[in-house]
Amino acid sequence: MSVATNLMALLRGEVQADRIVPRTGQTARLTLAVSAAMAFLAVFALALSLASGQLADRWSAALAQSATIRLSAADDQIEIQTRAILTVLSQTPGVTEARAMSDDEQRALLEPWFGPDLPVGDLPVPRLIEIIEDETGFDAAGLRQRLAAEAPGAVLDDHTRWRRPLVAAADRLRMLGWLSLSLILGATAAMITLAAQAALASNVQVLRVMRLVGAQDSYIARAFVRRFTHRALTGAAIGAALGMLAIALMPRAAQEGAFLTGLGFQGLDWLWPLTIPPLAAVTAFWATRIAAFRTLKGLR
């Protein structure tokens, strides 16, 4: 019998077949509880993955589309080289906007470190030129060569050295989230396999009698698989619902708030946790099926 036929029979249900296998309260409760707990944890792992993914994208996008040129030069060269730089930038493909920051803007940037009365004009503070890129970006190596020729005191900072570790950290966090999900799924499969094996072991006499009266392995396995799949689906649905509720009740913070307060789902992301119960059911289906066929192999 094909897997599709088995699945249809599983969904349709067979009252008689279900009755043949005696109810085992302990394994039923264990499967239900494990599925619920794992689904609850899976919702958080999923939220972590999605949040860190969004964070990585946000950091990447925010830093990737801007760059800064720092110009250090003698006083009489500052304005000349600034104009030269702006001319170069206006001719550089991928640059949407370029402007030299005013003294007030630079003072505002330095204020957190040096206080509000900083005399920018009296200090050898480099001139900053802000660059806004379009989506395609500019050729940083080519721009550096041109700047070296036109404005020897200019240093291009395309934020790569800042962006890379941040994005790498967020990506690592996202990977850990997915790894956690995989481990949760694996642990769920292992626990359900153990529960199924315990149920099968305590029902060896039932399996033997069913074989003796002509039951095929797929029929016997289906009676167990159906029961464990239902339990895993029900437990995971409860756990996922509780997990989603917990996420929904987490306190919110402003955009500049800490990362953890931004842990959650946004928009269509709320559909992701809904995939956990079917995934748990599929895991239970295969775990029980494999355990059942392995046990049946020992009976002729």
Next chain:
Amino acid sequence: MIDMQDAAYGYGAEPILSDMTLRLAPGSFHFLTGPSGSGKTTFLKLCYGELLATQGSVTVFGQDTATLDRNAIARSRQRIGVVHQDCAFLDHLPIAENIALPLTVSGRDGGASDANMRELIAWVGLSARAAAHPPELSGGERQRAALARAIIMDPDLILADEPTGNVDWEMSLRLLQLLCELNRLGKTIVIATHDLALIRAAKAQVQARVLRIADGKLSAAGANL
């Protein structure tokens, strides 16, 4: 129906059964006799594929049991009715559902509610006990229920392992009568028993052949039983 060629079975170096060559024709009635532990149950298990011959071959319905896959074995068991010595019931199900088990697992509609099923339960005299669970039944009732389950699929071959082992003489005769009726309907019957009185009683009703297992060898017993 069953064809054994030099079949043997054993766990270690010493075989339990050896050099078994025999052919059971359709519609025949056989008793299998011998002392306790002589291998009668093993012989029956070889016939319905629970055990495989360690030497030689056992062919049932034209198919060597050693070459059958698990699904084919299950299908062949739907054509063989077995009355097990321990009855092999599912204690959590009412006896009617136990009797209907072969129908249920083969996917045939009706199960325990089918009219034929009710008729069969009446035939073995268990109508009043249909809702009872196996542990609530007496030895004789369990044996009759086991017989009913063995024949519910209208099998071509019925194997009974000490079907009268736990019942009184009156019940033994009643069970024997049921088996003789089935034989008259064309079923092949093999009964493992060490009850010689039962064999004599059967010979008065049907033409039965007696096989004897002793010292691991199968032989035809004399007609003087």
